[in-house]
Each structure stands twice: as C-alpha cells, then as structure tokens.
Amino acid sequence: MTGALADVDHPRTGPPVHDRPWPQARRTARLAAAAPLPAEQVRLAAALGRTLAEPLAAVTDLPGFDTSAMDGWAVAGPGPWRPAGRLLAGAAPAPLSDGTAVEIATGAQLPPGATGVLRREHGRTVRGLLHGEVGPGQDVRPRGQECRRGETLLPAGTRVTAPVLGLAAAAGHDVLVVRRRPTVELLLLGDELLDSGVPGPGLVRDALGPLLPPWLAAAGAEQIGVRGVGDDRDLLREALRHSPADVVVTTGGTAAGPADFLHAALAEAGARLLVDGVAVRPGHPMLLAALPGGRHLVGLPGNPLAAAAGALTLALPLLDALAGRAEPPIRTESAAVDLPGNPEDTRLVPVVRTADGLVPLRFDGPAMLRGLALAEAVAVVPPGGVPAGGRAEVLELP
Numbered sequence: 001m002t003g004a005l006a007d008v009d010h011p012r013t014g015p016p017v018h019d020r021p022w023p024q025a026r027r028t029a030r031l032a033a034a035a036p037l038p039a040e041q042v043r044l045a046a047a048l049g050r051t052l053a054e055p056l057a058a059v060t061d062l063p064g065f066d067t068s069a070m071d072g073w074a075v076a077g078p079g080p081w082r083p084a085g086r087l088l089a090g091a092a093p094a095p096l097s098d099g100t101a102v103e104i105a106t107g108a109q110l111p112p113g114a115t116g117v118l119r120r121e122h123g124r125t126v127r128g129l130l131h132g133e134v135g136p137g138q139d140v141r142p143r144g145q146e147c148r149r150g151e152t153l154l155p156a157g158t159r160v161t162a163p164v165l166g167l168a169a170a171a172g173h174d175v176l177v178v179r180r181r182p183t184v185e186l187l188l189l190g191d192e193l194l195d196s197g198v199p200g201p202g203l204v205r206d207a208l209g210p211l212l213p214p215w216l217a218a219a220g221a222e223q224i225g226v227r228g229v230g231d232d233r234d235l236l237r238e239a240l241r242h243s244p245a246d247v248v249v250t251t252g253g254t255a256a257g258p259a260d261f262l263h264a265a266l267a268e269a270g271a272r273l274l275v276d277g278v279a280v281r282p283g284h285p286m287l288l289a290a291l292p293g294g295r296h297l298v299g300l301p302g303n304p305l306a307a308a309a310g311a312l313t314l315a316l317p318l319l320d321a322l323a324g325r326a327e328p329p330i331r332t333e334s335a336a337v338d339l340p341g342n343p344e345d346t347r348l349v350p351v352v353r354t355a356d357g358l359v360p361l362r363f364d365g366p367a368m369l370r371g372l373a374l375a376e377a378v379a380v381v382p383p384g385g386v387p388a389g390g391r392a393e394v395l396e397l398p
Ligand SMILES: Nc1nc2c(c(=O)[nH]1)N[C@H]1C(S)=C(S)[C@@H](COP(=O)(O)OP(=O)(O)OC[C@H]3O[C@@H](n4cnc5c(N)ncnc54)[C@H](O)[C@@H]3O)O[C@H]1N2
Pocket: 188, 189, 190, 192, 193, 204, 205, 206, 207, 208, 209, 251, 252, 253, 254, 255, 256, 257, 260, 282, 283, 284, 285, 300, 301, 302, 303, 304, 306, 366
C-alpha cells in the first residue's frame, strides 16, 4: 500500500516514491528531520556521544599563563645565573631578576622577568653558578598559544568525543550545550522469532534485537524499548500510534507476505510514507514514514542483512540529522577486484580493506550475517558495478 493517510505535512521531502534510487532515499531520510532536536545543557560526563548545539568557545586562554614546557630552570637574561629556589606547578611565582634562575617544573607558571627555560639535562652548576645555552623564549609555552579566551574551538554540529570532553574541560567548561538525544523504540515483528536458545523447526532466532541497538546508540539515539510485537496488525497499529519515541524502528513485515501488516498498520496509524521501497539490494522493501506528532518510523526488512542495509540507508541518516550531527562527507575507496553490480539497483556489499583496495566478502545474501560480521565497511556499488581499480563509496559501520 502506498500514499497512506497524509495528516503529517513534509514539504521538504516531497511525495513518496516507490523504489527510490538509493542516494535519494538516504537524502530523504536526512531531510525528514525538519530540524535537529532542541538543545539542552548537560554536565561534561553526560555529554559523550551528543552533538554540540552551539560552537564551543574557550572560557580561558590556553595555556592560561606563560608556562614551562620542560623540567629545568627558568632563567632571566644571559647566563651564567645564580640559582634561587624552586617553582612547582600550581605555585604563583615571584619576579626573577636578570642573572638569576629558579628551578622549575613542567607546567609551572613562568616567573615575570624570565626569558627562557634551560632543560635540566642541558644545565650544569659550577661553583654555585648555573651554566647553559638558552635562546629567547626557549621551552616556554606562551599564554594563549593554543587559544585566546572567547575564541571558537569547535563548531556546532561537532560530535562530543572523549577528546572533545578533555578540550572542553581544559578550556574551562563544566557543562556543554548539546542536542537532545533522539529516542528510539525497536519493534521486532514476526511470530517465528525466538529471543534465546536454539530455534526448533520453523522458528528463527532474533538476530536484530542484538544487532540494531548498538548501531542506533552509536548514531546518538537513546533506546527506550525493544519488544517483540508478533504478527498482530492491531497490536502493531496501537504500538505505532502510542509510541512516545522520536523514531520507531520496526523489523520485518515490510513485504507482501500474508503476515506483512506494516503498510496497513501505518495507514491506520495515520502515517505518511516518505520512502516506500528503495532500489537497493539487499534491503529493497525498506521504508520511511512520518508518524503523527512529528515522529518517524523506519521499517527495516526482516532479512538480517537487508535490515542492516536499511539501518545504514534510512535509520542512521535520520538519527544523525535529529541529533544535529553534521552530514558526513562521501568517501570513496578503490576496488581491488570487480564489484559486480545489479542492472538497476544499487548493491550494498560487506567489504574488507586490503593493500590493493576493497575486497567483497562472501556470504552476503540478504538473510546472512556471516559476511557483515567480518566486514570493515560496506561498499556502495551503483547499478552496473565497479570495475577493479574503480572507486566506490564506502559506508563506515557504526
Ligand atoms: N512477493 C514478494 N516477496 C518478497 C519480496 C517482494 O518484493 N515480493 N521482497 C523480499 C525481500 S527483498 C525481503 S528483504 C523480504 C522482506 O521481508 P519482510 O520485511 O516482510 O520480513 P519478514 O517476511 O517478516 O521476514 C523475512 C525473513 O527474515 C526473517 N526475520 C525477520 N525478523 C528477523 C529477526 N529479527 N532476526 C532474524 N531473522 C528475522 C524472517 O524469519 C524471514 O525469514 O521479503 C522478500 N519477499
């Protein structure tokens, strides 16, 4: 079913298109987030994985004062120098007059009047006087060398990584203004699914409950639930209607089988299809819909590699946009061997990187995960394929 009830307006994404070309489907997913989620202030430790909602400016000069880059002596003027005392990191130094030196630790504030630092291994004391060669400003880190107070260190849209937390702390921040995390609910469709143990005849062990949450979390999402919904259209419709999540992700039920209720449930829940099938293998029946209340649904096919392809194509770009992350640049790498194409559809192929370029992995059927489990990335093979030595876009695995 297509063109489900349209009580949600999405002028930026246009009408739903069947079997959209793969690049366009990914673009539609990114644009479906009309704006990033609102900003909030959180303490540094809680900001990991979020996205800066505003540029990060330094609250202090870095370093905040002239500092010694080495253990040794701060010296004033030409040598030899008369040593006078010791300065440790954290101490406020008294001025140093010409011809004197003070023992200094790496990171300690340079005394006013100091003209350079003589490294411990370069100095020698002869009859109470310190000798050595020191150029002006040698082994001194001048105040503001890395940044000045008020200077922008990172742009809005930067993902908060561990080094970003370190830099923010060094520059004087206790809290960061970041985007709210998109919330995600994962609904696993299918009566045949088993969540533990070895499946008996006709049953299938759920592979997507374990696979998808870490990928969604890596995209910045906060998972608020995972549950099996079975093959029950009413249950599914109610789950879609009442889910509080920004993004509902379903697996299975996207195709035309007797128990594939997703399209019907979406229509009854007042959804509007933005993407209904993509010209890609695997993952062809993946879909994206706008749900009432500004929420979205990503419908991933049940076949596990097809679901992974749908996550890379639709779920991750949508979550990236909601989380306010800057759009990653398209990266291409060269193929070590021919990457055969489909005549009309894009192929998403698990690959490893070798010295000669990308090599596709075996076991890349839609229902298989053996190839993906060994993959370093997924190559985007356009219709017609990529010859050995040609370049293909690569998608990093989250
Ligand atoms: N007549 C047609 N049949 C099919 C079409 C089509 O266009 N016309 N498309 C095929 C393609 S392509 C795919 S992909 C699948 C998509 O199927 P559904 O999304 O409807 O998924 P299900 O039928 O529910 O399941 C398919 C397959 O995947 C297994 N599955 C489901 N969930 C999980 C899970 N969480 N973990 C592991 N395996 C799972 C399920 O047991 C089935 O074996 O449709 C084709 N058919």
